Amino acid sequence: MKKWNHSRKSLFYVINKKGGLDMKLKISPFYCFHTINAYEEDDNIFLDCVVYEDHSIIKSLYVKRLCSTSATDHEQGLEGSIRRYVINRKEKSIREEFTLPAQGMNLELPVINPAYKCKKHRFVYGIHTTRASSFFDAIIKVDIESRISQTWSIPKGTPSEPIFIARPDGTSEDDGVLLTVVLDGQKRRSMMIVLDAKDLKEIARAEMELVVPFGFHGAFVGRS
Numbered sequence: 612m613k614k615w616n617h618s619r620k621s622l623f624y625v626i627n628k629k630g631g632l633d634m635k636l637k638i639s640p641f642y643c644f645h646t647i648n649a650y651e652e653d654d655n656i657f658l659d660c661v662v663y664e665d666h667s668i669i670k671s672l673y674v675k676r677l678c679s680t681s682a683t684d685h686e687q688g689l690e691g692s693i694r695r696y697v698i699n700r701k702e703k704s705i706r707e708e709f710t711l712p713a714q715g716m717n718l719e720l721p722v723i724n725p726a727y728k729c730k731k732h733r734f735v736y737g738i739h740t741t742r743a744s745s746f747f748d749a750i751i752k753v754d755i756e757s758r759i760s761q762t763w764s765i766p767k768g769t770p771s772e773p774i775f776i777a778r779p780d781g782t783s784e785d786d787g788v789l790l791t792v793v794l795d796g797q798k799r800r801s802m803m804i805v806l807d808a809k810d811l812k813e814i815a816r817a818e819m820e821l822v823v824p825f826g827f828h829g830a831f832v833g834r835s
């Protein structure tokens with residue numbers, strides 16, 4: 612893998628859905644695996660994403676690193692930060708509006724209430740690491756307005772990407788539950804955990820007699 616070049620710029624392409632390139636913009640370099648959401652207000656496009664200063668996270672996912680017991684192999688890589696970029700279509704400009712601190716608020720595999728996709732959102736959920744490791748050990752909820760976060764975890768637990776399920780008669784953005792498959796490192800088996808999306812309190816769990824392989828980008832499909 613090539614060495615990270617801090618002198619290069621990151622590029623943003625704004626493409627019209629009807630066809631054609633609206634604009635191409637440059638900004639200070641960063642690395643990103645996953646975007647969170649984007650929405651428009653007046654002449655502005657707001658884009659939230661999980662960013663890293665460089666591509667160290669890729670090295671953290673090498674099998675050699677994952678199997679390593681050396682603390683130095685896990686000092687960096689997993690702590691992604693939530694960042695918002697604002698693109699002004701009229702001025703054809705881009706700026707960074709904020710970056711939340713990685714310490715205490717790091718997050719990956721971000722999800723939101725699906726009803727808020729391409730709309731202004733407030734809450735972001737994902738997997739979170741509380742220590743230097745190649746594995747995430749908690750679920751996190753971040754309020755990007757108040758800049759307050761909440762977490763859920765169990766000892767030696769490794770959760771998967773949460774899935775947000777809105778309450779059918781819910782009235783608020785975080786009215787629903789989260790589903791996550793968690794590997795219990797002590798019992799050496801997996802379980803499905805149901806968390807209240809408002810406060811991350813555990814509602815229920817279904818323990819299994821086996822280990823479910825780690826996965827991501829799942830979906831919940833109701834019977835109706």
